[in-house]
Amino acid sequence: MISKSVKQSAWFFVIPVVFLVAFNALIPLMTVVNYAFQETFGDNVFFWEGLTWFEQVLNSDRFHDAFLRQIMFTSIILLIEVPLGIAIALSMPRKGPWVSVCLVLMALPLLIPWNVVGAMWNIFALPDIGLLGYSLNAIGIDYNFTQQPISAWITTILMDVWHWTSLVVLLAYAGLTAIPEAYYQAAKIDGASKWAVFKWIQLPKMKRVLTIAILLRFMDSFMIYTELIVLTGGGPGNSTTLLSIDLVKLALGQFDLGPAAAMSLVYFFVVLLICWVFYTLMMKNEQQ
């Protein structure tokens, strides 16, 4: 074999990227790591604590509860938004003047700032003056999201579905329009039913974009904060206190920086791990 000469100087070209990543990701993350393993009383004086904070967080009921609520919330919104998004994308026109109208309508919720979404739904759902809240009570349904956990959950889920289903719709629609006409023609010749066309052509062809959609929705919903803090503030009680809200309460409300930092790292690794597992599974399937 002929050996190539290796020029190490090429590594110099990587330096700008190393700096960029270091300054906007690694170094901020390291400060969190700092707090996660040490105790401080200010004045830059730190005491080594090892895994104490991690043990404390992982063993606390409070963390378990917030984590369970988080898993429940994310699962529910994924189970609603993904099928609903696909259904809407399927029923949107593929060509003609209505395409742009539909796309703009769909994009609207995505363009609204998150705190505004929270405020809108808060007012919309208020039992005494909000359109939704007032109407529900008027037809005899006892609904008050500031008092009843169930109502609060339903409102939160409705808000997220309203806000984010569009993202799934737009991605699924992009996947659908990329399918060449010949597939539909072949399916007609083969006598395929609508369901068969969906199952064997549309769904497989949408798989990549749906993977992206699910990953994005998973990550975003797992870290939902702004809309929720404006809508329910985590209440009534702790009933809608999801992970990020709990984290902020811990870090800024109680100023327990050690446990909060440990929780941040746990939180970060959970998101990373679930995304990695999901992505690997989807792509492994692809290669067979």
Place this chain on the structure above:
Amino acid sequence: MAKISLQDIRHSYLSNPRLDVDFALKHIDIVFEDGGAYALLGPSGCGKTTLLGIVSGLVSPTSGRVLFDEDDVTDMDTIHRHIAQVFQFPVIYDTMTVFDNLAFPLRNRKIPETDVSSRVLEVAKMLDLEEGIHRRAASLTVDGKQKISLGRGLVREDVNVMMFDEPLTVIDQNMKWELRSKLKELHQNVRTTMIYVTHDQTEALTFADEVLAFKPVRQLPRLAFVLNMSDSVSRVSR
């Protein structure tokens, strides 16, 4: 099986055609006799694919009638016309196995599974797809995929006509010759009407009993002349 007549067919892809140039097909009157092997020969863009679409019902003509035997099928949808059509580029169902791909048109028509299986294996054998028949279709090369597309056309026995739209474009040279002879042989065995679109003269002449040629595009894209070469040509091809 049926005789297929196109009567005074015109087709335009525009919603409101006025000039002659708006029409992809200007005026077509052809009869495909039951059991014939036809080749449609013509340059790119002259309307060959459109013509096949009109026969299969994927395209509905702007005016004119399509008859299968004596039945007017102009407004009938594709599935009820009982036709098979193979496109220029392979269309396969990626997530199915080769076997399931070939079985798909039969299963959609509720054919008993034992018949499906024997029919699929027969076609797979003919197209050399037996090896790896239970693998995912997506893992095949382009020619393999095109053979699957061909196979889905060939598995069905009840068809009125089999149409091939430049099916061998993506297939390599040696295999092309072999597949063409297979189609020819198949035609001799089953006597289904076959329409074969190509812009390669040799291909047209080796396959067909009768070659229908379109004039070049920018002149009138209508059927210009019909060559009946069944005797002279088939001898040349062998």
